Amino acid sequence: MPPPLRVLAIGDLEHDEFSRAVELIEQDAIVELTRHAEASEEPSPFELLVAFQSRPSNIDPTLIDGLRARMPLAGMAVVLGSWCEGEMRTGAPLPHCERVFWYQFAPWWQTVRAAWIENRPAHWQLAPGDDRPITRPASPKLIAIDTADHDSAHALLDACETLGMAGAWSPRHDRRPLTTHASAGVWVGAQLDKVEEQQLASFRQSLPEHTPLVVLLDFPRRDRVERALELGATEVLGKPWRVEQLGAAVLGDVLA
Structure with a gap:
């Protein structure tokens, strides 16, 4: 059994739309929950950053850049609230982050968790252009x-x-x-x-x-x-x- 996935969660952790996502992470991973994660030159112990963003531009992109420098091999995802649906047209999406809307989080987390438990590469560990592994049922469905x-x-x-x-x-x-x-x-x-x-x-x-x-x-x-x-x-x-x-x-x- 692999060690628990270590997750750094930042942002609007108490926003109503994110309550289930935070609960799922806490059930399955070693998590450090914080509203602010100051960038530094020290190496990070985390394999995954999850930023919770309820509205466009309420997380500083320079913070993500700093965390990227500390966590060059870690996965990075931003969980978006309903107010962020037009962000690609009108705002500046957070750099380096995979975009996951709040209603997509549970199945997204399921794929992350399954890959980690089965010791398969997570999607952020795949080379550009590589297909993500698809989990198939053991019996016909x-x-x-x-x-x-x-x-x-x-x-x-x-x-x-x-x-x-x-x-x-x-x-x-x-x-x-x-x-x-x-x-x-x-x-x-x-x-x-x-x-x-x-x-x-x-x-x-x-x-x-x-x-x-x-x-x-x-x-x-x-x-x-x-x-x-x-x-x-x-x-x-x-x-x-x-x-x-x-x-x-x-x-x-x-x-x-």
């Missing part, structure tokens, strides 16, 4: 897909194949029961309005009890994420989603 969008359906079917799973999709207006019980479900929506709430609830009821259900939304807000969880989602991701994060969300029981 069938993923039920519910979307009204043909392009989304085909993208999800391709993702299932990449992840070593089978996907099954029937159009939302013409849903047909599966002849085999699904191991997980993926439901695609927009803003989760009242109509979509009913559609999500219906899809949840069509799945076996306790089956993982991943919901994909456009720019998820906290109230919509909470509503999706109330309706039976086990994880909510925003679009565009990443294959490895989708896989971690679907295969959470395998990676745990």
Whole structure:
């Protein structure tokens, strides 16, 4: 068993949108939690920096530069709040950091944790251009897909194949029961309005009890994420989603 992953967490650690992320890190790693991390020339004992940023420009980029100098081999990620969604157009993103929105953190952390436990290179340890390792289930899994969008359906079917799973999709207006019980479900929506709430609830009821259900939304807000969880989602991701994060969300029981 490898030693615990040592994480330096800085920034808006008490912001409501980040409470689950901080809790997950504290469960699985040796963590130093601080609002301020002064740059110095001393070497750092951490393998990973996680900066929590609720609003654009409220973390000084020079601080990240200084930490980069101290931690040249460490991974660096910034967990972004909802107010940071337009930052790429209007602001200056933090340097050196992988961008992870608050609603993406759980599956992102699952991939980091799995790589560390299995003694595989984390994605920040891969050379540029190298593919990230994809965790595949030990036994076949069938993923039920519910979307009204043909392009989304085909993208999800391709993702299932990449992840070593089978996907099954029937159009939302013409849903047909599966002849085999699904191991997980993926439901695609927009803003989760009242109509979509009913559609999500219906899809949840069509799945076996306790089956993982991943919901994909456009720019998820906290109230919509909470509503999706109330309706039976086990994880909510925003679009565009990443294959490895989708896989971690679907295969959470395998990676745990």
